[in-house]
Amino acid sequence: MSALLEVRHLTKKFGGLTANRDISFSVKEHEILSVIGPNGAGKSTLFKMISSFLPTTSGEVLYRGERISNLKPHIVARKGVVRTFQETTIFKSMTVRESIIVAQHLRSRASLAGYFWRSKTAQEDIESFGRYADDLLEFLGMSALAGELASNLPQGSLRALGIAIGLATDPKVLLLDEPFAGMNHDETMRMVALVRKVRDDRGVTVLLVEHDMAAVMSISDRIVVLNFGEMIAEGTPQEIQSDDKVIEAYLGS
Numbered sequence: 001m002s003a004l005l006e007v008r009h010l011t012k013k014f015g016g017l018t019a020n021r022d023i024s025f026s027v028k029e030h031e032i033l034s035v036i037g038p039n040g041a042g043k044s045t046l047f048k049m050i051s052s053f054l055p056t057t058s059g060e061v062l063y064r065g066e067r068i069s070n071l072k073p074h075i076v077a078r079k080g081v082v083r084t085f086q087e088t089t090i091f092k093s094m095t096v097r098e099s100i101i102v103a104q105h106l107r108s109r110a111s112l113a114g115y116f117w118r119s120k121t122a123q124e125d126i127e128s129f130g131r132y133a134d135d136l137l138e139f140l141g142m143s144a145l146a147g148e149l150a151s152n153l154p155q156g157s158l159r160a161l162g163i164a165i166g167l168a169t170d171p172k173v174l175l176l177d178e179p180f181a182g183m184n185h186d187e188t189m190r191m192v193a194l195v196r197k198v199r200d201d202r203g204v205t206v207l208l209v210e211h212d213m214a215a216v217m218s219i220s221d222r223i224v225v226l227n228f229g230e231m232i233a234e235g236t237p238q239e240i241q242s243d244d245k246v247i248e249a250y251l252g253s
């Protein structure tokens with residue numbers, strides 16, 4: 001199977017600090033690939049470059065063979081490479097269902113002017129957005145929360161809403177930065193099952209940054225390990241767990 005996403009010699013410098021140094025790996029279609037490493041290792045920076053929220057210092061990211069690094073983030077998202085945000089604050093005054101409808105505008109055919117003038121295309125979109133929101137909520141087991149204000153949701157459901165908002169844009173590659181942070185064991189296991197379902201049933205390729213090692217080892221097909229901005233290992237969960245450099249990076253810090 002050929003690579004869906006290719007990270008080639010990515011380097012990111014913030015002034016004198018090198019947050020990522022010459023990182024290269026590829027991601028296959030339908031894979032769940034996790035990026036792990038101690039705090040400050042450069043994981044979030046890597047995800048921001050892949051989703052084009054940060055320009056690269058050097059190197060490039062290819063999606064289906066086409067360069068996507070250093071484009072505008074919404075253009076990369078439209079192509080299907082989508083990063084979810086922990087900060088869903090802008091949606092907090094909306095209900096769960098409304099948040100998902102708004103998120104779908106990213107893949108809408110109608111212009112904003114079309115919505116204003118209530119064009120036929122815009123009307124059709126609004127109806128199909130509502131139907132799709134309902135389908136998505138059912139898929140995620142969140143139908144009962146459709147009318148809840150996002151601000152009233154408990155942490156676990158808010159995180160699931162973040163994934164729902166990401167899925168609303170119909171991604172091919174979903175980048176999740178610490179989706180299980182602050183969750184207890186049961187919530188984490190529910191989210192692990194949800195992420196796996198997103199891959200299995202929707203065919204979405206998933207890139208994950210996560211600290212919960214039990215979750216990472218159970219969900220990942222492959223793991224990339226960063227330490228001080230450098231990639232020190234790549235392999236299956238089994239290979240990574242017995243890698244001397246990885247053990248040293250975790251135990252030595």
Ligand code: ADP
Binds near residue numbers: 014017042043
């Ligand atoms: P991780 O997600 O692995 O914890 P980050 O990618 O957030 O690590 O950060 C890697 C390094 O880059 C850290 O030393 C961090 O302080 C630094 N860094 C991240 N973003 C910026 C920025 N916008 N400006 C300056 N330094 C940054």
Ligand code: MG
Binds near residue numbers: 045
């Ligand atoms: Mg981070």
